[in-house]
Amino acid sequence: MKVTILTLFPEMFTGPFSCSIIKRAVDKGLVELETVNLRDFAKDRHRTVDDTPYGGGPGMVLKPEPVFDAVAAITGKKGQKSYTVLTTPQGEVFRQQIAAELACKEELLFICGHYEGYDERIRTLADRELSIGDYVLTGGELPAMVMIDAVVRLLPGVLGAPDAASNDSFSAGLLDYPQYTKPAVYKGMAVPDVLLSGHHQQIAAWRRREALLRTAERRPELLAQVALSREDRAFLAGKIPGLFGPEDAQESRKSSEGSAESEKGRIFESKEGSE
Ligand code: 9D3
Secondary structure (H helix, E strand, O other), rough: OOEEEEEHHHHHOOOOOOOOOHHHHOOOOOEEEEEEEHHHHHHHHHHHHOOOOHHHHHOOOOOOOHHHHHHHHHHHHHOOEEHHHHHHEEEEEOHHHHHHHOOOOOEEEEEEOOOEEEEEHHHHHEEEEEOOOOOOOOOHHHHHHHHHHHHHOOOOOOOOOOOOOOOOOOOOOOOOOOOOOOOOOOOOOEHHHHHOOHHHHHHHHHHHHHHHHHHHHHHHHHHHHOEOOHHHHHHHHOOOOOOOOOOHHHHHHHOOOOOOHHHOOOOOOOOOOOO
16 A cells, blocks of 8 residues: 655654654555655745635634645646545544555555644645544644554554454444453452353453443444444443443333432443344
8 A cells, every 4th residue: 555645844753753653564565655745736936835815814824836836746747536535523434444444455645734724716626635533733744644553554564463353343333341461369459250161162251241341431433333233232231231222221220220320321222132
C-alpha cells in the first residue's frame, strides 16, 4: 500500500512513522508513506495557502488552488488516482469498519487541513470525509496519523502471524477480557482461580463472560452489533436486568432491585447469535 499525506506540517509525521510497528511495516516494504508539503504548491512568493472567508467572519480558510494543484501533482506522479480522504470535523466518524475498508485500497491520499476550514470546493477532491471524534483539535494531522495507524496494522504481514484467539469473529466487537500475568498475588490482589486452573474450556467461557459483562457495563451500544448466543444472552440478562428491553427485567427485578446494575444502558435491538 502507498499512503500519501498532503499537509502543511510534514514534520509532525516523522516521529510516529519512524517508531514501532509502523516503522517495521515500512522497513518490510508492506507500506510506503510519503508526506507532501502543501506550501510547495502556493502560487505567490509569500507561499500563501489560506485567505479570509467571503462574507466575512473570523479565521482563515484554505485556498483551493494549492490543494487542487498538489492533488493533481500527486495523482500525475502515480498515474492512478488514490482513494482520497479529507480530514474534517464535519466528516463521518472513523471506526474499525472504515479502517478495514481503507486497508483494501492500493493507494490512499490524506488531505489534512490546519486552519478553521477549507474552501468548500476542496471537498470535491475527496472520496470520503472523515473525523476521529467529537472533540476539537488544531488540525487534521493527528487524525490522519490515527487513521493510518489503524489501517496499516491491518495490512497482511504487519502484525506477524495473527493468532486465531486475538481476532476471531467470536470476540469481534466486544471489549477485551481482563488479563493477568505473574505474580499470582500482588499487593493482596489475586489472579482469578480459573486462570490458574488449566481448564482451557472454563477459561474461554470465563473470558467470554467477562468481555460480555464489560461491554454491557461500559459500552452497551456496542452489543447491538455483536452476535450473541442464547448462553450469552442468558448470562447478560441475569447480570443486567432490562438490558434487552423491559420484558426481561420482570423476573430478575426482585433479585437485584435498587442495584446500580439495573440503571445501566438498555439494548433494544441486538443481532441474533448463530450458535
Ligand atoms: C468544529 C470547530 N470549528 C468551528 C468553527 C473550527 C475548527 C476547529 C478545528 C475547524 C477545524 C479544526 C481542526 N480540526 C480538524 O481539522 C480535524 C478534526 C478535529 O478537530 N477533531 C476530530 N477529527 C478531526 S479530522 C480533522
